[in-house]
Amino acid sequence: MCxxxxxxxxxxxxxxxxxxxxxxxxxxxxSAGVAILDGASEIAxxxxxxRLANLEAELAEAGVANFAGTTGMGHTRWATHGAPTDRNAHxxxxxxxxxxxxxxxxxxxxxPLRHELESAGVELRSDTxxxxxxxxxxxxxxxxPTAGDFVASALSVLRRLEGAFTxxxxxxxxxxxxxxxxxxxxxxxxxxKGEMFIASDVTAFIEYTxxxxxxxxDQVVVITADGYAVTDFDGxxxxxxxxxxxxxxxxxxxxxxxxxxxxxxxxxQPAGVAETLIGHFDNGRIVLDEQRLADQELREFDKVxxxxxGSSYHAGLLAKYAIEHWTRLPVEVELASEFRYRDPVLxxxxxxxxxxxSGETADTLEAVRHAKEQKARVLAICNTNGAQIPRxxxxxxxxxxxxxxxxxxxxxxxxxxxANYLVGLALAxxxxxxxxxxxxxxxxxxxxMPELVARVLETAPQVREIARRFARASTVLFLGRHVGYPxxxxxxxxxxxxxYMHAEGFAGxxxxxxxxxxxxxxxxxxxxxxxxxxxxxxxxxxxSNIREIQARGARTIVIAEEGxxxxxxxxxxxxxxxxxxTLFQPLLSTVPLQIFAAEVAQTRGYDIDKPRNLxxxxxxx
Ligand code: F6R
Numbered sequence: 001m002c003x004x005x006x007x008x009x010x011x012x013x014x015x016x017x018x019x020x021x022x023x024x025x026x027x028x029x030x031s032a033g034v035a036i037l038d039g040a041s042e043i044a045x046x047x048x049x050x051r052l053a054n055l056e057a058e059l060a061e062a063g064v065a066n067f068a069g070t071t072g073m074g075h076t077r078w079a080t081h082g083a084p085t086d087r088n089a090h091x092x093x094x095x096x097x098x099x100x101x102x103x104x105x106x107x108x109x110x111x112p113l114r115h116e117l118e119s120a121g122v123e124l125r126s127d128t129x130x131x132x133x134x135x136x137x138x139x140x141x142x143x144x145p146t147a148g149d150f151v152a153s154a155l156s157v158l159r160r161l162e163g164a165f166t167x168x169x170x171x172x173x174x175x176x177x178x179x180x181x182x183x184x185x186x187x188x189x190x191x192x193k194g195e196m197f198i199a200s201d202v203t204a205f206i207e208y209t210x211x212x213x214x215x216x217x218d219q220v221v222v223i224t225a226d227g228y229a230v231t232d233f234d235g236x237x238x239x240x241x242x243x244x245x246x247x248x249x250x251x252x253x254x255x256x257x258x259x260x261x262x263x264x265x266x267x268x269q270p271a272g273v274a275e276t277l278i279g280h281f282d283n284g285r286i287v288l289d290e291q292r293l294a295d296q297e298l299r300e301f302d303k304v305x306x307x308x309x310g311s312s313y314h315a316g317l318l319a320k321y322a323i324e325h326w327t328r329l330p331v332e333v334e335l336a337s338e339f340r341y342r343d344p345v346l347x348x349x350x351x352x353x354x355x356x357x358s359g360e361t362a363d364t365l366e367a368v369r370h371a372k373e374q375k376a377r378v379l380a381i382c383n384t385n386g387a388q389i390p391r392x393x394x395x396x397x398x399x400x401x402x403x404x405x406x407x408x409x410x411x412x413x414x415x416x417x418x419a420n421y422l423v424g425l426a427l428a429x430x431x432x433x434x435x436x437x438x439x440x441x442x443x444x445x446x447x448x449m450p451e452l453v454a455r456v457l458e459t460a461p462q463v464r465e466i467a468r469r470f471a472r473a474s475t476v477l478f479l480g481r482h483v484g485y486p487x488x489x490x491x492x493x494x495x496x497x498x499x500y501m502h503a504e505g506f507a508g509x510x511x512x513x514x515x516x517x518x519x520x521x522x523x524x525x526x527x528x529x530x531x532x533x534x535x536x537x538x539x540x541x542x543x544s545n546i547r548e549i550q551a552r553g554a555r556t557i558v559i560a561e562e563g564x565x566x567x568x569x570x571x572x573x574x575x576x577x578x579x580x581x582t583l584f585q586p587l588l589s590t591v592p593l594q595i596f597a598a599e600v601a602q603t604r605g606y607d608i609d610k611p612r613n614l615x616x617x618x619x620x621x
Contacts, residue, residue: 008224035170036072039175071175071176075091106129140153163183184217198221219239270457303329310409346375357383418587425442471599
């Protein structure tokens with residue numbers, strides 16, 4: 001979390017930086033700030049708690065003319081150390097005002113460093129871990145072996161820091177230079193003509209350049225208007241970086257005519273599912289994106305763990321149904337935050353599937369590292385090209401749905417489910433648990449899903465109308481069985497995080513073991529029905545559950561397959577979705593739940609792109 005940007009070139013840096021912050025605000029919105037260099041002895045800094053709009057108002061009041069310059073950097077914060085206040089907002093400056101820093105991540109050894117600075121008489125002015133870095137660079141520049149050398153001063157400090165961080169430094173005496181470093185958190189370089197950028201993600205600069213370079217772990221980049229140089233923390237050049245061309249366009253990162261990114265992203269789901277499948281069936285075989293695992297290894301796994309957080313975890317629960325059914329391999333699904341702390345039994349014949357939209361989630365990253373330490377092999381499902389989780393994994397499957405800006409996962413979730421199926425089919429193919437024509441058949445059915453997802457989107461007006469009726473309810477329950485159960489959990493999570501309502505998902509069979517006590521007159525319950533043809537037993541069991549809750553006064557909103565007339569008498573509201581193979585139904589049944597949550601939240605007056613207390617990428621545990 002936290003979005004950072006740096007610019008050196010010929011344009012008005014303030015404009016470039018503020019625009020970039022606007023696009024990266026989804027990364028955190030506890031405060032925003034800018035630093036602009038124009039050759040003066042002090043760096044001009046403005047920073048403000050709250051949304052970017054607060055900073056813009058502050059800049060307007062201070063007079064933008066005071067922020068003229070062609071070098072600058074900016075920060076949008078998701079608070080970790082220190083409350084989301086003005087004084088803790090980035091950039092932070094040293095006591096002379098000549099050095100400034102912005103930071104994403106955590107400096108774990110900040111306490112002894114702070115003590116060292118305070119003992120030397122430095123007065124720190126924030127509660128952040130970040131501020132120590134700027135004073136240390138200032139002191140290294142003022143005296144000692146690196147005196148007068150900005151880059152060497154920054155390197156000497158970076159070598160002392162522990163934790164996960166992207167740090168960006170500027171120095172008033174070097175107005176055309178920015179020094180940036182990364183350890184575990186993201187940093188990309190945008191390569192322009194006569195201008196250079198650094199940022200947490202490419203949306204910050206795609207308006208200006210498509211040429212980008214991804215930095216590796218523990219690397220430092222120095223940018224000037226004319227170019228960039230990458231070294232390790234010891235200043236050695238020749239370290240490996242990954243140049244790439246950005247294939248997202250600017251429109252993909254903007255709202256495309258919708259009031260909210262989330263609504264646009266819900267509509268992008270058919271395309272996302274289709275894109276995620278493209279190129280993965282070649283010459284009669286399923287292929288992954290980056291496979292550094294031999295087919296022999298895929299054959300020899302005797303167990304699969306799926307690790308993820310939040311919605312990605314719900315996608316992981318669905319992976320279990322497909323992988324076990326197709327491969328007969330036992331699959332355990334774990335919250336990444338629990339996984340490594342309970343000492344799971346892992347070895348080289350274990351496959352760990354790590355699912356993460358951002359590829360940055362700290363818990364999932366640490367789960368991956370733990371798995372690798374135990375010699376397990378890791379396959380990442382990720383939406384962010386080159387993020388840390390795929391980099392550290394043995395194989396990668398990208399969900400190709402473009403940047404997801406809305407904080408709540410929507411298109412990422414659907415494409416993660418799609419990617420799970422590809423992983424299941426790749427394993428089944430390698431292990432021979434499905435014949436090649438069966439793999440081809442499943443893939444063909446998957447290819448038909450985007451069109452069906454598009455048909456579900458047509459139910460949006462009906463779903464919104466139902467949502468408005470229940471927008472003032474205090475609790476909404478979600479029920480499902482089999483693959484409908486993780487969908488119920490996901491529907492409840494969407495409602496919680498967007499509408500701040502009490503919502504819970506249950507497996508239909510569990511109802512009588514406790515949750516049925518919650519049912520009272522008028523309580524809305526959303527039920528995800530299995531296909532009457534695909535899973536007839538489950539269908540009739542869930543039908544009985546609906547009867548039970550309706551008899552106790554629940555208002556039932558039922559999502560059922562078109563033509564499923566048996567459910568009609570028990571549905572106060574019926575949302576029909578097209579028939580689909582049992583395992584693939586979640587790609588359809590999830591969509592009305594997303595629309596429902598978004599509409600309830602909007603009716604209650606909430607910003608669905610930026611739910612309170614949340615950030616898009618959670619890079620702290
Ligand atoms: C919920 C949501 C979160 C994320 C979770 C994992 O709508 O978006 O629960 O799914 O924080 O994030 P990634 O997938 O980036 O690891």
